[in-house]
Amino acid sequence: MSCNQEAFVMPQGESTFAKRVRSEMSDPAKVEVFAALKQNLRDVWVDDFNDDIYLYRFFKARQFDRVRTEEMIRNHLRWRKEYKADDLLANGGFQEAEVITRYYAGGFCGVDKEGHPVWYEPSGLIDPQGLARSVTREHLLRSRIYITERFVRQILPEMRRKTGLPLYSCTFVIDLTNYGRRHLWGPGLEFYAEFVQICEQNYPETIGTAYIVNAPAIFPIVFNLLKPLLHVETQKKIKVLGRNYKQILLNAIDADELPKIFGGNRTDPDGDPHCRSMICWGGDVPKHYYLKPNYPERLVSQSIGRRSTHRVELSVPPAPQAGQWCIEWDFLTDDGDLGFEIVSTDDSESEPLVGYRRVHCGICPCSGAVACPQSADSRKYTVCFDNAFSRIRSKRLRYFVHVTDKPIAALMDTDSCRTAADLAAGADPGPKPSNETWKSLSARRSRTALLGAIDVQIRAIRQPSYFFQTFCNNYLPTWSNMHV
The missing domain is CATH 3.40.525.10 (CRAL-TRIO lipid binding domain)
Structure with missing residues (x-):
């Protein structure tokens, strides 16, 4: 992979797109900025960048601003890595x-x-x-x-x-x-x-x-x-x-x-x-x-209050080989999402077995499993169901978690199951809540509030309680930047 420092390569043909690009990139000042952009991207250069039109699309999206375009491209590369986009094909x-x-x-x-x-x-x-x-x-x-x-x-x-x-x-x-x-x-x-x-x-x-x-x-x-x-x-x-x-x-x-x-x-x-x-x-x-829980008869019911977390402690026997033991989960809520993670109780400095994710489990159940690492001694893990981001609303959780010696491949043989890697490749996890992150978490809810306005307008008259519930969970947090 090498950075091509030649002048911008104009597209050929008489299509609307080709004419627009030639018109916009005929400005010497833009070509100079574009060359500087490519120079600044040398440390993250990938084969895609050898096509000037590939980079032009980002350049155009940020109004030909070099700094903003570079930021957008670096965020894009970071997203591809975190989302494992290359694995899709x-x-x-x-x-x-x-x-x-x-x-x-x-x-x-x-x-x-x-x-x-x-x-x-x-x-x-x-x-x-x-x-x-x-x-x-x-x-x-x-x-x-x-x-x-x-x-x-x-x-x-x-x-x-x-x-x-x-x-x-x-x-x-x-x-x-x-x-x-x-x-x-x-x-x-x-x-x-x-x-x-x-x-x-x-x-x-x-x-x-x-x-x-x-x-x-x-x-x-x-x-x-x-x-x-x-x-x-x-x-x-x-x-x-x-x-x-x-x-x-x-x-x-x-x-x-x-x-x-x-x-x-x-x-x-x-x-x-x-x-x-x-x-x-x-x-x-x-x-x-429709997806159903894998263990409907073994689900335990638990109410999680606002700003609260429910924890389940598990003990895993010694494992001479990695993957000898797995932790399997099966949970859903009556409505709404929860934070979810599995961490080691013995070593708080170690990486979580399953990193913190916001899981949408109010519409269909979340079922999955993760293989435990090799260990000469028994280890303790904590499964966390987190509602700390909810400022007003409690949630009814039904869950089942256990340690099993079934191989991970057998546990994942259903459409509803997710491994730790699946969760890591999902949507934006959001920050793990803490007292210092309330403002940023509230800001992240503003998009939900905007979309919720559509449904609220339609249902408020017929279901006043729905209006109040949605207001508390979506609209009130968006104002917290002014009131916290």
Whole structure:
């Protein structure tokens, strides 16, 4: 890997993207700043940076500011390492759960007039609660990032190689037919917002144009609430359309490439106008996919008060070999998330067996296991269920944890199970709570408060108690920067 210090390599062709890049990077001052950026990145240089357009996407996202671009790229590389993003395409790729393949609507189908791949997503046919109850949040998020990784690192490079065109983005057609109240479900919106933020921070400038068709009357309200999560340049690329959209799509996509259901001529070989061989059309998730605790009859009930932690002590026998003993867990709450970690009681300075994570266990159970290290003596561990971040709300926990001599491979043979590595590769863990971190924790809740406003407005009149509960858990903490 070496840092290429040559002048910025302009993209060829007459596409809108190529013309824009040539126009923006014809400024000698920007080229000079770009060269300085590459020089400053020498200590973290990776092969991706040899493509000037790859770096340009970050440069553009930070308004051609060298310092902010460098910070963004370094954060991106740190995220890739912590999230183990490179592993998603290695060794056969990420193995997506069957329920996601069958019921998470969307798929690539054809190209637009400039050669960009087109992603169609009939979002109104997605069952957000059904999916959330059928796979863990971490698995669902990794499945979305896997598709993004495959698009950026496999699909686009192959298309560039075959066509010689500067293809670095995707055209989106989002169909909101049947979009309704169930899609305004708070946890579902928060999940989508988290994924959008990951894309904004790590895959900038990958949206060419996004056409939102069949938008219902309520959507502008939702869109205005979500706008703060989107970069201003991304907002400009989104076109919200009603039901008279077909000619607009045909202006961007040839009729032979556009599925017939959207106004084009393309069908599957069997004549299906929905092109189901390439696009998943979602639907209600059958309940037999819903995750259940592995040990429902052995769950112990425990109330965890606000700002409190429940601890379970475990003793692990001597282990001549690593992995001879495992700690297995199975827990869920009636509603809401908990902090979770497993630490050594004997050696407080050692690394936690499972590092602290905020686990979403109020929708589907969290089941998993971790192998214990080699030890000549018996060791003691503490399993922590943490609600210290909740300022007002208590939570009802049902759990089962135990030490077993079953091999880790046998324990992980279910869709709901997670190893310590799975938890480490999940979403942002958040800081481990302490008295010194209340302000930062409260600030992190502001995004949830914003998204919760949608659901609160709809449900407050019908369920006043829900309004008060949501206010206490989401809105009140966001004010704590002023009152703590």
